[in-house]
Amino acid sequence: MILKQCEPTNTFSDYDPSIETEAFEPDAATLSQMLDAICITDLSWKILFWNEGAQKLFGRHARAAIGQQLQHVLPAVFQWHFPSIESALRSRQHWRSTIKIRSENDIDIKTGVATNVTCQFKFDYETDGKPCRILMSGTPMPDWTGGERREVMQERQPYATDDLFDRHPEGMLTLDIQGRLLTANHAAERLTGYTACELHRMTFTDLLGCTSQLHDLRKILAQAFDEQKQSGEFLLRSKEGILFDVLLTLLPDVADQGNLGVYGFLRDISIQKEDQRRVSYLAQHDALTGLPNRCLLESRMVCTFDTACLADSMVGVLFLDLNRFKVVNDSLGHDKGDELLRAVANRLIDAARPGDTVARLGGDEFVVILKAIEDIADIRVIAESLARAITAPIFLDGDTICITASVGASIFPNDGTDATSLLKHAELAMYAAKKLGNDCFKLYDPQMNARALARLSSENSLRDAIASGHMLLHFQPRLDLLTNRIVGVEALVRWNHPDKGLIYPSDFIALAEETGMINALGKWVLTSACNQMVAWRKLGVQPIRMSVNMSAIQLQSPHVSDMVAEVITTADFDPCLLELEITESSLMADIDASVETLLRFKNLGISLSIDDFGTGYSCLTYLKRLPISTLKIDRSFVRNLSVDKNDAAIVSATIAMAHSMDLKVVAEGVTTFEQRRFLESCRCDEIQGYLVCQPLPASELESYLIAGDLRGIQHAWIN
Numbered sequence: 214m215i216l217k218q219c220e221p222t223n224t225f226s227d228y229d230p231s232i233e234t235e236a237f238e239p240d241a242a243t244l245s246q247m248l249d250a251i252c253i254t255d256l257s258w259k260i261l262f263w264n265e266g267a268q269k270l271f272g273r274h275a276r277a278a279i280g281q282q283l284q285h286v287l288p289a290v291f292q293w294h295f296p297s298i299e300s301a302l303r304s305r306q307h308w309r310s311t312i313k314i315r316s317e318n319d320i321d322i323k324t325g326v327a328t329n330v331t332c333q334f335k336f337d338y339e340t341d342g343k344p345c346r347i348l349m350s351g352t353p354m355p356d357w358t359g360g361e362r363r364e365v366m367q368e369r370q371p372y373a374t375d376d377l378f379d380r381h382p383e384g385m386l387t388l389d390i391q392g393r394l395l396t397a398n399h400a401a402e403r404l405t406g407y408t409a410c411e412l413h414r415m416t417f418t419d420l421l422g423c424t425s426q427l428h429d430l431r432k433i434l435a436q437a438f439d440e441q442k443q444s445g446e447f448l449l450r451s452k453e454g455i456l457f458d459v460l461l462t463l464l465p466d467v468a469d470q471g472n473l474g475v476y477g478f479l480r481d482i483s484i485q486k487e488d489q490r491r492v493s494y495l496a497q498h499d500a501l502t503g504l505p506n507r508c509l510l511e512s513r514m515v516c517t518f519d520t521a522c523l524a525d526s527m528v529g530v531l532f533l534d535l536n537r538f539k540v541v542n543d544s545l546g547h548d549k550g551d552e553l554l555r556a557v558a559n560r561l562i563d564a565a566r567p568g569d570t571v572a573r574l575g576g577d578e579f580v581v582i583l584k585a586i587e588d589i590a591d592i593r594v595i596a597e598s599l600a601r602a603i604t605a606p607i608f609l610d611g612d613t614i615c616i617t618a619s620v621g622a623s624i625f626p627n628d629g630t631d632a633t634s635l636l637k638h639a640e641l642a643m644y645a646a647k648k649l650g651n652d653c654f655k656l657y658d659p660q661m662n663a664r665a666l667a668r669l670s671s672e673n674s675l676r677d678a679i680a681s682g683h684m685l686l687h688f689q690p691r692l693d694l695l696t697n698r699i700v701g702v703e704a705l706v707r708w709n710h711p712d713k714g715l716i717y718p719s720d721f722i723a724l725a726e727e728t729g730m731i732n733a734l735g736k737w738v739l740t741s742a743c744n745q746m747v748a749w750r751k752l753g754v755q756p757i758r759m760s761v762n763m764s765a766i767q768l769q770s771p772h773v774s775d776m777v778a779e780v781i782t783t784a785d786f787d788p789c790l791l792e793l794e795i796t797e798s799s800l801m802a803d804i805d806a807s808v809e810t811l812l813r814f815k816n817l818g819i820s821l822s823i824d825d826f827g828t829g830y831s832c833l834t835y836l837k838r839l840p841i842s843t844l845k846i847d848r849s850f851v852r853n854l855s856v857d858k859n860d861a862a863i864v865s866a867t868i869a870m871a872h873s874m875d876l877k878v879v880a881e882g883v884t885t886f887e888q889r890r891f892l893e894s895c896r897c898d899e900i901q902g903y904l905v906c907q908p909l910p911a912s913e914l915e916s917y918l919i920a921g922d923l924r925g926i927q928h929a930w931i932n
Contacts, residue, residue: 219590225303231335236734237514247265247377249350250264250266250267250270250271250332250349250350251264251348251349251350252264252278252283252348252349252350253337253347253348254283254346254347254349255345255346255347256345256346257282258277258282258283258284258295258347259280259281259282259283260279260280260281260282260283260286261279262279262333263275263278263279263469270288271287273286283295283349287332298334309773313635320876321333323620323831324820332349332350332351333349333350334347335347335349336348341758370643373431378396378398379398379399380398380399381398381400382400382478383400383478383479384397384398384401384403384404384405384415384459384478384479384481384673385397385398385400385401385476385477385478385479386398386401386412386417386476386477387474387476387477388417388434388474388475388477389474390434390435390438390474391416392416392417392418392430392434393415393416393417394412394413394415394417395413395474396409396413397409397412397413400479401479404451404457404481405420405449405451405452406451406452406453406455407451407452407909411452413453415758417430417458417477418430420449420450421447421448421449421450422448422449422450422456422457423447423448426447426448428446429447430445430447433445433461433463434463434475435814436463437463437464437465437475438465438474438475441465442462442463442464442465442479443462443463444460444461444462444463445460445461446458446459446460446461446482446486447459447892457481458481458482458485458486459479459480459481459482459483460478460479460480460482461478461479462478462479462480463475463476463477463478464476464477464478475550479714496508497509497512499572499573499575501554501555501573502554502555502573503550503558504571504572504579505570505572505573505576506572506574506575507572507575508690509572510570510572510574510580510632511581511633511636512616513570513582514528514570514582514632514635515632515778517570517584518625518626518630518631518632519580520584521584521585521626522623522626524585524643525585526584526585527586527587527589527624527625527626527627528582528583528584528585528586528588528594528624528625529582529583529591529595529622529623529624529625529638530580530582530583530584530622530623530624530625530635530636530638531580531581531582531583531592531595531596531599531620531621531622531639532578532579532580532620532621532622532623532636532639532640532642532643533561533577533578533579533580533581533600533603533618533619533620533643534577534579534618534619534643534647535557535577535603535616535617535618536616536619536647536651536652537651538550538553538576538577538616539618541553541614541616545609545612545614549609549610549614550569551610552609552610552617553607553609553614554573554577554607556607557579557603557607557616558571558573558579560579560601560602560603560605561579561602561603563602564598564599564601565581565599566583566595568584568585569581569582569583569584570582579891580636580639581593581595581599586624589624589656590655590791592622592624593622593654593656594826596620596622596654597654597770599618599620599654600617600618600620600654603616603617603618604616604617604652617651617652618652619643619644619646619647619651619652619653620643620646620653620654620655621639621640621641621642621643621644621645621654621655621656621657622639622642622654622655622656622657623635623636623638623639623642623656623657624656624657628657631636635669638657638661638662641657641661641662641665642655642656642657642658642661643655645661647659668724671721671724671729672724672728673740674710675708675721675724675725675728675730676728676730678708678709678710679730679733679734679737683708683709683710683711684706684707684708684709684734684737684738685706685707685709685910686704686705686706686707686738686741686742686745686910686911687704687705687707687908687909687910688702688703688705688745688908688909688910688911688914689702689703689705689901689905689906689907689908689909690702690901690905690906690914690917690918691703691758691879691899691900691901691905692758692899692900692901692905693806693898693899694889694892694893694897694898694899694900695898699757699917699918700757700758700899701757701758701759701760701792701899702757702758702759702760702914702918703760703761703762703794703901703908704738704741704742704759704760704761704762705718705908706718706734706738706743706763708720708721714796715828725764726764726765726766729766730787731764731767732766732767732770732818735763735764735767736780737777738761738762738779739761739776739777740780740783740784742759742761743759743781743784743786743791744784744786745753745759745911746786746790746819746883747784747785747786748911749911749915749918752915752919753919754915754918754919755918756787756790757918758789758790758791758792758820759790759791759792760792760793760794760822761791761792761793761794762793762794762795762824763793763794763795764799765795765796765798765799768799768800768807768810769794769806770804773810774810774813774814774817774822777793777819778817778819781817781819788817788818789818789819789820791819791820792817792820792821792842792843793814793820793821793822794822794823794824794845794858795811795821795822795823795824795826796823796825796896797823797824797825797826797827800823800835800839804835804838807839808839808840811839811840811841812840814840815840820842820843821839821840821841821844822841822842822843822844822845823839823841823844823845825844825845825847825881826844826845826846826847826867827846827847827849827850827863827867836874837874841876842877843876843877843878843879844867844871844876844877844878844879845878845879845881845901846864846867846868846878846879846880846882846897847881847882848881848882848902849882850863850864850867851864851880851881851882851883851888851892851902852882852884854875854887854888854891854892855885855887855888855891861891864880864891864892864895866893867876867897868892868896868897869895873898877898877899877903878897878898878899879897879898879899879900880892880897880899880900880901880902881901881902882901882902883900883901883902883903883904883905884902884903884904885904888904889904907916
């Protein structure tokens with residue numbers, strides 16, 4: 214505890230503590246509402262008045278405090294200093310003198326949290342100069358009740374307020390029932406820009422910055438005169454014309470109701486209101502472009518639909534998606550991507566009709582709401598106009614960017630009557646437009662929804678099949694043309710659908726890649742293939758190579774080599790017997806990354822082959838960089854060997870080139886003896902196809918693998 218402005222002495226010595234004191238009356242309503250802790254006691258420290266601020270600071274309600282000794286209510290640390298406080302107060306002869314004490318790291322009674330409490334004490338004197346009360350506050354205190362107050366009041370104009378009123382940090386006014394301003398303190402003058410004399414000639418209505426709030430003002434004024442505390446937020450206009458927000462609190466004047474009417478407290482809440490408006494704006498607008506977001510878009514769509522119903526017109530919903538926007542982000546950086554999105558947003562705003570809404574849903578997706586559409590053909594015209602505005606070159610810090618958009622459209626009320634369904638249908642149309650190629654437009658067709666539902670059903674079924682074990686493997690042998698013996702098998706995944714039976718990879722691999730399930734599926738295939746080969750080896754099957762296909766999506770994963778290493782280690786599988794087949798298109802997508810990944814596979818002892826060679830955009834310059842051991846000629850070239858000289862020339866040249874690079878060649882899709890004889894004449898190493906054997910379950914292929922001879926199964930299959 215720190216005590217200032219006094220030397221500790223004993224107690225009061227020249228006044229009678231039993232002096233009768235009048236009940237505390239003046240300005241009780243005002244003092245009760247002050248945020249500061251205010252307490253008034255008699256000379257024996259008996260509490261006469263205890264406001265809400267004191268309740269909050271010391272954790273004791275007024276009902277429990279009034280009538281108690283102050284030292285029993287305040288924290289215990291104050292009790293030891295009451296003699297010093299009394300002595301200090303008595304040593305000051307003028308009413309404006311105060312004694313300030315502060316407790317360091319005291320404990321808040323209510324919360325138990327360490328806090329600093331600062332209190333000031335002073336006497337209040339009667340007109341004869343005798344002290345009658347002790348005042349305690351957390352701020353410098355004027356004389357609230359004594360003779361000095363009465364002298365000051367006599368010098369002032371009618372309805373003038375006391376020092377507490379004048380010095381209150383918040384704007385304070387007194388009003389009559391008509392809202393006329395009777396008095397104003399200094400804070401109110403600063404807040405409004407008017408002097409007290411100017412305000413005295415005004416009504417509160419004159420301060421309103423929004424006339425629509427007049428009804429609310431009259432309502433709370435009437436209730437305040439019924440002795441009810443009232444509050445309301447109002448927009449005021451200062452003398453300089455500046456608008457600002459205030460919280461107006463009205464308190465009935467119980468002391469002198471006939472003259473003063475009500476007290477009005479003005480708290481400037483402009484900063485809080487601005488923060489609220491900012492938060493509200495951010496909640497409804499896209500932070501990057503400033504366009505309405507989905508929340509505000511759907512709200513405006515509802516209003517637009519209601520208007521369209523009254524006018525018996527249509528509303529168009531355009532869903533725009535930028536094509537190849539990811540390429541811009543990846544090549545120029547996300548900062549340039551953001552600039553591009555802002556440029557596109559501005560172009561859409563400029564190209565849209567007055568009254569139409571342009572919004573951004575996120576990423577590179579925009580929506581435009583076209584109101585008052587009379588003809589469906591108008592939607593296509595407007596959509597093409599917006600697309601042309603986007604297509605024009607965009608210049609960003611020396612970079613020229615040309616970008617297109619795929620646009621889908623739905624129509625209210627033809628394609629739906631609510632925002633959610635119309636946005637969904639417009640998005641489905643956009644995806645249909647994107648499949649047609651860049652810069653295309655498509656109107657929604659109900660069949661799109663049926664296809665989307667079917668796709669969703671397939672996606673859920675595939676996910677369940679992978680998780681619950683409804684996938685299985687078939688194996689197709691590879692035949693060495695020189696020895697006429699099986700030298701390897703290719704693992705081919707099948708979906709054992711409970712209703713549709715076996716579904717082949719061409720019908721679900723693309724779905725697995727698009728939905729991200731390909732990694733889980735690929736790991737399952739590799740694990741099952743390795744485990745099957747280990748099981749065959751235990752049954753006596755001679756060592757042969759197991760070929761497993763790897764998706765381009767899998768190859769792009771930074772952890773794919775770790776996954777493969779984990780699988781072969783867990784299965785106790787010899788990596789020298791594993792061959793990963795990778796399509797050339799997936800390799801060429803990012804040749805540098807592909808080389809790095811393939812080298813990690815090579816270091817594990819795994820063989821690598823390029824599948825479907827000749828169907829992609831491979832380059833012989835890149836081919837020599839890849840650590841591969843085998844080329845597999847695609848079946849599309851093998852199919853017409855006997856009738857198409859060009860295919861025959863391509864196959865012959867591919868085999869010769871591969872051998873010159875010390876690569877083995879496997880021909881896929883061999884179904885006839887003529888094809889086999891041609892491949893033998895070109896010295897092809899291995900063949901694979903129905904002429905050798907169709908893909909079979911492990912149990913059916915097992916006996917032929919043990920014998921190492923396919924003649925029996927070939928005979929059964931050909932017949």
